[in-house]
C-alpha cells in the first residue's frame with residue numbers, strides 16, 4: 001500500500017530512528033522521501049549510506065518545513081526541547097509523533113507548544129535492543145512487535161489514521177491506550193526490569209572476588225543482565241519523566257526482596273519454595289499467553 005504521507009522527517013537517527021527509516025524504505029521504496037536529522041554528522045552519513053534517509057541535516061528547523069509527518073526519536077528530554085524548537089516551522093496539517101518510552105510527560109510538555117492545525121500523536125514501539133546508535137539499526141526491528149499509540153481523545157482522527165498507516169508499514173502491531181495506563185504498565189514491564197538489571201551488574205562491585213565472579217558468570221547472569229548494556233542517556237531521561245509509576249513499582253519490588261531475604265535468613269524453605277513456584281507458574285503462563293497471541297490474526301491487517 002502506498003501511504004499518502006510523502007515526506008517524513010526523522011529527528012534522531014539512532015537505533016530507533018534508523019530502524020524506522022530502514023523499515024519505511026523497505027516498504028515504500030522511492031514513494032517516500034525521508035529526511036534524517038541528528039546532532040552527529042557521522043550518524044547521518046551512515047544513515048544515508050544504509051538507505052535510512054535520503055536527505056540528511058543537523059538543522060531540525062529546516063528539516064521539518066515540508067514534512068507531512070515528523071518522528072521525534074531522541075531521548076525524552078531532548079524530544080521535548082526539539083518539539084519547542086521546531087513548532088514554528090511546521091506546515092499546516094503536519095503531524096508530530098515520537099517513539100519515546102514515556103508518554104504523559106511528553107504529552108504535557110508538547111500540548112501547548114504546537115500551533116493550531118498541527119497534530120501530535122504520541123507513540124512508543126515496544127521493540128528495541130541493548131545497543132544504541134545507527135549502527136545497531138535493523139529494518140525488521142518492529143516486525144510483529146507492539147507499537148503503542150496514546151492520542152488524546154480529542155486528537156484529529158485523520159492524523160491518527162495516517163500515523164497508523166505509516167506504522168503499519170514497519171510490520172508492527174498497533175495498540176491504542178491512555179498515556180497514564182501506558183506509563184504504569186511500562187514502568188512495571190520495562191523500566192523497573194532495566195533498573196534491576198543495572199543493579200545486578202552494579203552488585204558485582206560489592207564482590208570481594210570480582211575477577212572470579214565475572215569469570216564464572218554463565219547463562220543466568222547473562223540472560224538477566226543483557227539490558228544493562230543499554231544507553232544511560234535514554235534511561236536517565238526515562239526515570240526522570242516517569243518517576244511516580246517507577247517509584248511505585250520499585251517500592252513493591254523492594255517489599256518482595258525484603259520478604260525473600262527474611263525467609264532465607266530464617267531458613268524457611270517452604271516460603272522460599274513458594275516464592276519460586278509462584279514466579280515459575282506466572283512466567284510459564286506468560287510464555288503460553290505470548291504463544292497464543294502470536295497465533296491470533298493481527299487486528300491491523302498484517
Ligand SMILES: NC(=O)c1ccc[n+]([C@@H]2O[C@H](COP(=O)([O-])OP(=O)(O)OC[C@H]3O[C@@H](n4cnc5c(N)ncnc54)[C@H](O)[C@@H]3O)[C@@H](O)[C@H]2O)c1
Pocket residue numbers: 011012013014015016017037038039040043060073074075076078082099100101102124125126127128129130131132133134231234238
Ligand atoms: N533503545 C530501545 O530499546 C528503545 C525502544 C523503544 C523506544 N525507545 C525510545 O526511542 C528514543 C530513541 O532511542 P534510541 O535507542 O534510538 O537512542 P539512540 O541513542 O540509539 O539514538 C538517539 C539519537 O538521537 C540523537 N540526538 C540526541 N539529541 C538530539 C538532538 N537534540 N537533535 C538531533 N538528534 C539528537 C543522537 O545523536 C542519536 O543518534 C528514546 O526516546 C527511547 O526512549 C528506545
Ligand SMILES: O=C(O)C(=O)C[C@]1(C(=O)O)C=C[C@@H](O)C=C1
Pocket residue numbers: 100101125126127128129130189190191227230
Ligand atoms: O529488548 C530490549 O533490549 C529492550 O530493552 C527493549 C525495551 C523493553 O524494555 O522491552 C526498552 C525500552 C523501550 O521503551 C521499549 C522496549
